[in-house]
Amino acid sequence: MRFKSLLYISAAAVALSLLPLSAARPAAQPASAIPAPEQYFGFKIGADGELARYPKILEYFQLLAKQTNRVKYGELGKTTMGNSYPLLRISSPENLAKFDRLVEINRRLADPRGLSEAEAQKLAMEGRPFYFLYATIHSTEVSNGQAIINIVHRLATDSSAQVKEILDNSVVLMVPSQNPDGQVLVIDHWYKTKGTPFARVYPDLYHKYVGHDDNRDWFMFTQKETRMNIEFVQNKYKPIITHDMHQQGGNGARIFVPPFTEPFDPNMHPLLRIEQGTVGQAMAHALLSEGKEGVAWEDAYDMWSPARQYMVYHGQPRILTEIANSNLADPVKSADGKPIGWQDSRAHFPVPYTKNTWTLGQQVDYGVTVAFAGMTHVAKYGHEWLMNFYRVNRDMANGMVGPYAYVVSADQRDNYGLYEMLDILQFGDVEIHRATAAFSANGKQYPAGSFVIKTAQPTGAFANTMLSRQDYPDLRLFPGGPPEPPYDVTGHTLWMLTGVNVDAVAKLFDAPLELVKKVAPMTAAIAAKPKGAYLIGPESYGTFKMVSQLQKANVPVYRAAKAFDKFAPGTWVIPSTAASQPIVEKYGKDLGIAVSGVDTPPSVDGERLKPNTKVGLYKAAGNMPAGWQMWMLEQYGINHEVMKSQDFAGDLNAKYDVIILPSGTTKPRIMNGLNAKTNDPAEWSWAFGIGEQGWKNLKSFVENGGTLLAVGSAVETARDLLDLPIEKALPQAPPRFGGQGAATAAAPPGANAEASLRDAFSSPARLMQTLRDRVADPASLFYCPGSLLNNEFDPNNPVAWGMPAAWPVFFDDDQAYRLRPGFGIETQVVSRYPRQNVLASGWLLGEEYLKDQANILSFKIGKGTVVTYGSQIDFRAQPRATWKLIFNAIFHGPATPITAAQMTKAASAATNDQR
Numbered sequence: 060m061r062f063k064s065l066l067y068i069s070a071a072a073v074a075l076s077l078l079p080l081s082a083a084r085p086a087a088q089p090a091s092a093i094p095a096p097e098q099y100f101g102f103k104i105g106a107d108g109e110l111a112r113y114p115k116i117l118e119y120f121q122l123l124a125k126q127t128n129r130v131k132y133g134e135l136g137k138t139t140m141g142n143s144y145p146l147l148r149i150s151s152p153e154n155l156a157k158f159d160r161l162v163e164i165n166r167r168l169a170d171p172r173g174l175s176e177a178e179a180q181k182l183a184m185e186g187r188p189f190y191f192l193y194a195t196i197h198s199t200e201v202s203n204g205q206a207i208i209n210i211v212h213r214l215a216t217d218s219s220a221q222v223k224e225i226l227d228n229s230v231v232l233m234v235p236s237q238n239p240d241g242q243v244l245v246i247d248h249w250y251k252t253k254g255t256p257f258a259r260v261y262p263d264l265y266h267k268y269v270g271h272d273d274n275r276d277w278f279m280f281t282q283k284e285t286r287m288n289i290e291f292v293q294n295k296y297k298p299i300i301t302h303d304m305h306q307q308g309g310n311g312a313r314i315f316v317p318p319f320t321e322p323f324d325p326n327m328h329p330l331l332r333i334e335q336g337t338v339g340q341a342m343a344h345a346l347l348s349e350g351k352e353g354v355a356w357e358d359a360y361d362m363w364s365p366a367r368q369y370m371v372y373h374g375q376p377r378i379l380t381e382i383a384n385s386n387l388a389d390p391v392k393s394a395d396g397k398p399i400g401w402q403d404s405r406a407h408f409p410v411p412y413t414k415n416t417w418t419l420g421q422q423v424d425y426g427v428t429v430a431f432a433g434m435t436h437v438a439k440y441g442h443e444w445l446m447n448f449y450r451v452n453r454d455m456a457n458g459m460v461g462p463y464a465y466v467v468s469a470d471q472r473d474n475y476g477l478y479e480m481l482d483i484l485q486f487g488d489v490e491i492h493r494a495t496a497a498f499s500a501n502g503k504q505y506p507a508g509s510f511v512i513k514t515a516q517p518t519g520a521f522a523n524t525m526l527s528r529q530d531y532p533d534l535r536l537f538p539g540g541p542p543e544p545p546y547d548v549t550g551h552t553l554w555m556l557t558g559v560n561v562d563a564v565a566k567l568f569d570a571p572l573e574l575v576k577k578v579a580p581m582t583a584a585i586a587a588k589p590k591g592a593y594l595i596g597p598e599s600y601g602t603f604k605m606v607s608q609l610q611k612a613n614v615p616v617y618r619a620a621k622a623f624d625k626f627a628p629g630t631w632v633i634p635s636t637a638a639s640q641p642i643v644e645k646y647g648k649d650l651g652i653a654v655s656g657v658d659t660p661p662s663v664d665g666e667r668l669k670p671n672t673k674v675g676l677y678k679a680a681g682n683m684p685a686g687w688q689m690w691m692l693e694q695y696g697i698n699h700e701v702m703k704s705q706d707f708a709g710d711l712n713a714k715y716d717v718i719i720l721p722s723g724t725t726k727p728r729i730m731n732g733l734n735a736k737t738n739d740p741a742e743w744s745w746a747f748g749i750g751e752q753g754w755k756n757l758k759s760f761v762e763n764g765g766t767l768l769a770v771g772s773a774v775e776t777a778r779d780l781l782d783l784p785i786e787k788a789l790p791q792a793p794p795r796f797g798g799q800g801a802a803t804a805a806a807p808p809g810a811n812a813e814a815s816l817r818d819a820f821s822s823p824a825r826l827m828q829t830l831r832d833r834v835a836d837p838a839s840l841f842y843c844p845g846s847l848l849n850n851e852f853d854p855n856n857p858v859a860w861g862m863p864a865a866w867p868v869f870f871d872d873d874q875a876y877r878l879r880p881g882f883g884i885e886t887q888v889v890s891r892y893p894r895q896n897v898l899a900s901g902w903l904l905g906e907e908y909l910k911d912q913a914n915i916l917s918f919k920i921g922k923g924t925v926v927t928y929g930s931q932i933d934f935r936a937q938p939r940a941t942w943k944l945i946f947n948a949i950f951h952g953p954a955t956p957i958t959a960a961q962m963t964k965a966a967s968a969a970t971n972d973q974r
């Protein structure tokens with residue numbers, strides 16, 4: 060028990076003895092000309108029905124920066140939709156004047172290799188802890204974005220001892236909104252619908268691509284806002300604590316503060332858990348001292364997934380606060396006049412809330428209280444905070460977690476997957492080494508150019524959590540009882556997601572290594588202007604970036620359907636022409652993939668891609684899987700359009716070659732869509748239902764030659780539409796918190812899915828009852844809440860071209876299928892679950908149900924093609940290696956089969972045409 064010493068006691072002693080005398084410093088001067096928020100915005104922040112708008116909030120902060128010497132304002136960049144994303148730096152003028160030196164100290168403590176405890180003590184005395192606060196990553200959780208105004212105003216103007224202590228002894232970094240686009244959309248919608256019959260909650264994704272999943276992006280770093288936060292705040296300034304302000308469902312506690320509940324990622328330093336508890340309890344203390352009731356801790360929120368907690372792998376505790384929702388800016392009142400929320404006093408919820416109303420103003424006040432409690436704790440014990448930051452990073456640098464190293468051979472199937480994996484790790488501040496010569500480790504030979512990631516480094520926790528297999532603990536509500544739902548998914552092993560083979564090597568080995576300064580695409584041989592055609596193996600998912608550009612340039616593209624020479628089925632055959640050469644050369648280099656050249660195109664059966672293959676993406680309002688799909692299709696330059704419900708009234712074949720139904724596209728959702736009475740048709744008719752005629756037209760689309768792809772829960776929709784000869788192989792799984800699939804299906808479109816699920820579990824007793832109702836016999840249950848599961852592939856099937864014989868797929872409360880007899884439908888199994896060892900990473904109960912069952916299936920129906928993906932192989936765009944299964948299907952469905960003779964001729968004819 061290395062960490063048993065009480066933080067409070069040691070911190071207090073140090074704080075008393077080491078705090079510099081504040082009287083010796085120049086006082087921070089508030090400027091009297093600063094308008095109070097009420098004057099500036101025209102209403103008291105938190106007033107019923109009123110929400111300050113984002114652009115005006117930024118103007119106010121810029122005014123504060125101009126008129127006081129406590130606040131610095133700077134824009135870090137633009138968001139996805141072009142809004143400003145600023146950072147505020149708030150401290151005493153003296154601290155701000157030596158800001159660069161303070162950052163230098165943070166950076167030294169963040170990488171304490173070679174730094175003695177005594178030297179660290181000196182730096183900690185000179186330094187100031189940085190408290191990083193950001194609000195409203197979830198845009199319908201409006202109160203925190205408002206509370207921020209009062210927090211900044213108080214820090215900028217107040218002359219109290221508390222504020223002086225914060226300013227003198229710490230530096231506050233603040234991102235006023237982690238999703239400005241959503242804040243603008245939600246608040247604009249709020250005012251636009253005032254006095255109308257329309258619903259006041261913005262009904263679509265409040266982040267253009269990922270909606271609520273913007274808080275699931277903290278390990279793959281896909282979105283601009285995530286990347287700005289990491290690159291320009293976390294990695295640059297090295298704060299010692301991060302406070303992330305949220306809201307939760309309205310029927311439970313008024314606020315959640317840390318500590319969190321089980322399980323914790325075992326890679327997280329135990330000291331951080333203690334710090335989380337310490338700060339959380341300081342917040343609870345402040346709230347209850349001020350008479351703010353209804354505080355809970357150790358509730359639903361766990362610490363398992365890196366998707367929500369970048370900071371804990373970078374030396375800092377995660378401080379999550381979750382304030383109960385009202386109706387956006389409108390108050391809630393209990394229908395029966397009784398107090399709102401939980402009324403059972405418990406150890407982790409000592410004081411139930413006693414009023415029967417709950418307002419935005421109260422939410423704002425709770426937010427201000429917790430922010431000041433957190434900042435005060437850090438300022439009061441600043442020296443100890445900096446020392447703990449040093450200790451956590453030192454222990455990681457000394458190899459606290461993981462094997463000695465992860466070795467990544469330079470010899471991979473997919474160089475682009477390798478590049479993406481390394482790039483993600485490096486963006487997360489992980490050090491990567493490259494071998495300058497061949498070496499051996501654990502009895503295995505590795506070629507020169509192979510990569511080594513040692514876990515003994517300050518960010519070893521991040522490296523280990525990303526590169527190890529997850530073994531989620533088998534948590535039950537009672538022994539032998541139903542599973543305790545995890546807050547989010549349970550498996551995230553990065554090499555499985557990116558299709559890279561990685562070896563964990565437990566013991567020290569010798570290899571000639573150099574540090575990789577900046578990960579670059581691999582170097583691979585690219586044929587220079589061959590006479591006949593380029594040949595590219597089907598292994599890399601990155602190749603689709605090239606293919607979409609070749610399509611744009613009207614270059615004919617072919618695929619070989621069978622193996623030939625050293626090439627696997629699905630190999631790309633691209634005529635070497637003036638139009639194709641620059642594209643092939645550029646993307647071959649950018650992707651780092653090998654490109655061969657031949658004088659004569661191979662004599663092998665295959666297919667010719669349809670020129671300009673066009674995809675229609677069905678995106679129900681508020682559907683996150685569709686948003687992620689849209690992001691991926693854009694990233695890869697695929698010719699696509701988000702469909703409007705009006706499209707379904709006409710000839711779908713005339714407009715699209717392929718239609719994708721993402722997970723969450725249930726039949727009721729596509730048929731009914733958004734309610735036409737509660738959503739303004741002028742703005743939302745595109746998201747209304749397609750109706751019976753649209754349903755018929757979608758069926759005709761397939762029969763007339765279209766390609767339909769259905770993922771996750773949309774497989775049931777496709778089965779209904781076309782009477783597919785399959786049936787479900789799995790029993791119904793119990794529900795869980797925060798689950799994307801379940802959440803989007805259960806919640807009304809656009810509602811805060813997390814909050815509504817939390818409401819469903821408003822007390823432990825209710826949760827238990829729900830689980831008992833749904834799981835008759837715990838021994839026979841099936842449960843897989845977001846894991847990586849092994850699949851076997853048929854690489855001769857065009858949908859699986861380029862896949863290895865076996866690789867993990869993502870499975871998030873999804874379904875597996877059994878074939879049943881059907882007439883006139885040709886069915887092919889693209890992938891299935893193995894007979895043993897189904898679980899690759901995460902948590903799986905009831906493995907027996909999955910064994911030997913089908914996952915991905917391909918059907919010929921009429922002139923068309925349907926591909927069903929029972930599991931979400933595209934989940935949040937994280938499993939890149941299996942996204943290939945969607946790209947393959949997009950281009951295969953509309954392609955024209957050609958014979959070996961035609962392949963040779965067609966390619967050479969095209970070559971001649973283009974020269």
Ligand SMILES: [Zn+2]
Nearest residue numbers: 197200305306
């Ligand atoms: Zn939230």
